[in-house]
Amino acid sequence: MKRWWIGTTATLMFIASGCAAGTDAKSGTSGHERHTSGQAMPTFVEQSTVPHVREAYAFAAANADQLQYIPCYCGCGSLGHKSVKSCFIAGKKANGQLEYNVHGSGCEICVHVVLDAKKGFEAGKSLQEVRQQIEQKYGPQLSPTNTPAPPDGM
Template structure:
């Protein structure tokens, strides 16, 4: 009788472990699956610090989101329309090198990525960006998001 109970317990444990392995194999690391491949990036991004790479990846994968927020580094005089313009060239959807050397651009993108991940709405994020970065310089002429 004791051997029978041991076999049942081992079978139950095996089923639980197999299920756990199955579940972990099916789960995905959201940040990896939602990000562009680094191999597609130019050298000025590949050679940059991790925070810069993450910001460029986010810009490539979520251009409509970053387009909702202004940049406050003074890049409006370069023709930039939003924080997205610091990372992506609008005319050919290629990489813009400006953000690779600008901490304000990267910080704004990182804040957007974090706040969006926390479930904040675009207007809430815009208010946060305006409050945090408006002292740094003039903003790009970016319309306030409606969503």
């Protein structure tokens, strides 16, 4: 039993260190387009080998307001990230077009956190309930970003 726990912990630490140590580049969508659910995605999303990364970026693009209140657990706080939203969405350009962050395209932890949030919202859970569920799942093993709590009623 101890070997399983040691192996799992070592794997999680390896993944987390790889995510946090990566670059934190931004990319717009011009010149890198393929439409996924009406949202243009940059090439680095389309070429990622991380499972379900396209689904995570599409969900992040459509739900950035909620994801700004969901912590990330990959160690990206050292990159200045404040929530899991930061791993996928860098901001908006002057023309209103989303600016994507390459970080999430190479980090399985980020993708899992976003997809766990998606599952919770699809199950009808509130933002507070989704955040609590994610904190319970990842918090005992990994350190979260310094993410503000969602406002009441959200």
